[in-house]
Amino acid sequence: xxxxxxxxxxxxxxxxxxxxxxxxxxxxxxxxxxxxxxxxxxxxxxxxxxxxxxxxxxxxxxxxxxxxxxxxxxxxxxxxxxxxxxxxxxxxxxxxxxxxxxxxxxxxxxxxxxxxxxxxxxxxxxxxxxxxxxxxxxxxxxxxxxxxxxxxxxxxxxxxxxxxxxxxxxxxxxxxxxxxxxxxxxxxxxxxxxxxxxxxxxxxxxxxxxxxxxxxxxxxxxxxxxxxxxxxxxxxxxxxxxxxxxxxxxxxxxxxxxxxxxxxxxxxxxxxxxxxxxxxxxxxxxxxxxxxxxxxxxxxxxxxxxxxxxxxxxxxxxxxxxxxxxxxxxxxxxxxxxxxxxxxxxxxxxxxxxxxxxxxxxxxxxxxxxxxxxxxxxxxxxxxxxxxxxxxxxxxxxxxxxx
Numbered sequence: 432x433x434x435x436x437x438x439x440x441x442x443x444x445x446x447x448x449x450x451x452x453x454x455x456x457x458x459x460x461x462x463x464x465x466x467x468x469x470x471x472x473x474x475x476x477x478x479x480x481x482x483x484x485x486x487x488x489x490x491x492x493x494x495x496x497x498x499x500x501x502x503x504x505x506x507x508x509x510x511x512x513x514x515x516x517x518x519x520x521x522x523x524x525x526x527x528x529x530x531x532x533x534x535x536x537x538x539x540x541x542x543x544x545x546x547x548x549x550x551x552x553x554x555x556x557x558x559x560x561x562x563x564x565x566x567x568x569x570x571x572x573x574x575x576x577x578x579x580x581x582x583x584x585x586x587x588x589x590x591x592x593x594x595x596x597x598x599x600x601x602x603x604x605x606x607x608x609x610x611x612x613x614x615x616x617x618x619x620x621x622x623x624x625x626x627x628x629x630x631x632x633x634x635x636x637x638x639x640x641x642x643x644x645x646x647x648x649x650x651x652x653x654x655x656x657x658x659x660x661x662x663x664x665x666x667x668x669x670x671x672x673x674x675x676x677x678x679x680x681x682x683x684x685x686x687x688x689x690x691x692x693x694x695x696x697x698x699x700x701x702x703x704x705x706x707x708x709x710x711x712x713x714x715x716x717x718x719x720x721x722x723x724x725x726x727x728x729x730x731x732x733x734x735x736x737x738x739x740x741x742x743x744x745x746x747x748x749x750x751x752x753x754x755x756x757x758x759x760x761x762x763x764x765x766x767x768x769x770x771x772x773x774x775x776x777x778x779x780x781x782x783x784x785x786x787x788x789x790x791x792x793x794x795x796x797x798x799x800x801x802x803x804x805x806x807x808x809x810x811x812x813x814x815x816x817x818x819x820x821x822x823x824x825x826x827x828x829x830x831x832x833x834x
Contacts, residue, residue: 432680434584435496435592436487436560438724439683443559444487444497445729447533452784454559454771455528456567459552459630461520461766461834462759466543466551468510470760475508475541477574482566482582482681483557486536494593494725501581504536511544520552520834521628521813528774533560553759556772563683564749564769564791565674570681572753582681596725626776627810629803629817630768630834633824638799641827647698649799650792651705654746656823657790658692660816661744661807666693668742668785671705673712674750686712689742741785747771749793757796766834767795770802801831 436444446454478484486502515523523544531538539557546552557567573580587595642652658667668691676684688708692701724732749769757764770791787807793800803816810816817833824831 432584432682433587434498435587436498437682439685440560441497441724441732443683444533445732447558447560448729450729452786453773453775455531455556455774456559456562456564457524457528457770457772458555458567458571458756459524459766459768459770460756460759460764461546462551462553462762463549463765464551464762465545465549466553466759466762470762471508471510471541471543471553474571474574474759475505477577477579478539478541478555478570479503479505480579480581481574482570483539483561485561485582486538487533487560489534490589490592492589492593494596495589496592496596496725498587498592499582499584502536506537506540509540509542511542514545514547516547520546521630524552524554525625525628525772527554528556528772531556531558531774533558550765551762559683559771562681563672563685564747564771565676566681566683568749568753568756568769569679572755575755593725600726626773627805627813627816628770628772629805629813629820630766630770631801631803631817631820631824631831632766632795632834633799633801633829633831635794635798637829641829642698645698647702650748651698651702652827653748653790653792653801654690654692654705655696655698655701656827657746657788657803658744659694659823659826660790660803660805660819661788663694663743666691667744670742670745670786671708672745672747673709675712688712743785743787745786745789747789747791749791752793752795764795766800767793768800768802768834769793770804772804773806776806 443454445451480503484501484503485499487497488500489497527540527542531540538561539555541555543551543553555567555571562570638652639649642649654669658669661667669689671688671690673686673688674684675686688711690704690708752767756767771789787805789804791802801820803820805816821831821833
């Protein structure tokens with residue numbers, strides 16, 4: 432693996448620059464017991480030396496990709512001893528993604544707070560430029576194991592990378608009359624438009640049994656119930672991230688595919704269509720070799736890639752959470768969620784995306800955790816989103832514990 436940003440990394444870098452919806456990855460743990468501060472300090476120290484300890488450096492050479500540089504700068508670990516009520520946990524979690532900077536650093540933050548009645552909630556956030564959900568979980572797994580080794584990459588010089596870019600363009604380009612239109616500049620001060628959040632835990636055996644009864648999979652059930660939350664009268668388009676990891680990599684190793692779901696659709700048919708979609712992912716820049724993006728100004732590169740994966744609903748099945756993340760020292764985690772949040776989200780961002788709901792599913796212990804982030808105008812509160820999800824799960828015969 433070389434030390435240059437991938438095309439996907441750079442798409443997320445442009446969102447950090449304000450070109451697209453801001454995205455921060457988040458892992459959330461809940462415990463029934465108070466976690467000692469020293470345990471979190473040890474985790475913090477290990478994270479700053481591990482996979483998250485890096486930043487982006489731009490190249491001055493045209494055509495050369497930005498590259499990664501090791502960087503141990505980090506926000507201090509914050510652990511508030513002021514207890515928050517359980518109903519404020521999500522509001523607290525939503526506030527942990529601000530001011531992460533993958534260019535200057537720090538690009539990540541570890542924080543925790545006590546919960547009234549006992550327990551702790553721990554948040555780890557990082558810019559999506561640094562890694563995706565699986566990479567975030569792996570970074571924590573390595574840190575908890577005491578592995579503080581930095582990322583090993585092969586350095587590629589600016590001129591070598593630029594020559595590779597130009598050679599690929601010369602070999603693969605087919606001239607096209609289509610030229611992406613640069614994203615328009617908007618001068619008005621944007622109005623903040625906070626997303627709504629809900630997290631629900633469901634018994635895995637019950638979930639799997641419902642899926643099997645429909646000749647489907649846990650994943651197709653996840654997609655169907657997520658789509659139903661929009662209560663749309665028309666077919667709903669769905670984005671499905673595909674894990675493209677080939678090894679132990681910290682990069683954003685995802686591609687996107689998609690499908691269309693109709694209300695009341697047979698889950699077995701949906702499963703087959705999702706499986707087919709996974710084998711035909713979207714391109715990062717349809718109609719162009721990806722290397723062209725290195726030569727485009729940021730706004731033109733954004734315009735060429737902004738429709739990739741932009742659909743009504745995004746359903747990300749993160750998979751099994753490593754067992755090492757089920758404890759903080761001697762303290763078992765009673766719950767875990769992985770999701771993306773959108774600090775600084777504005778109405779301007781929402782005008783440029785079709786996405787109304789993002790859903791994240793992970794297997795943690797003997798349960799599934801469903802994390803929902805909604806920007807649909809008709810969903811006006813966390814409580815409304817939680818109630819919609821609880822009611823939808825009930826229709827499938829599933830009971831949920833809510834955060």
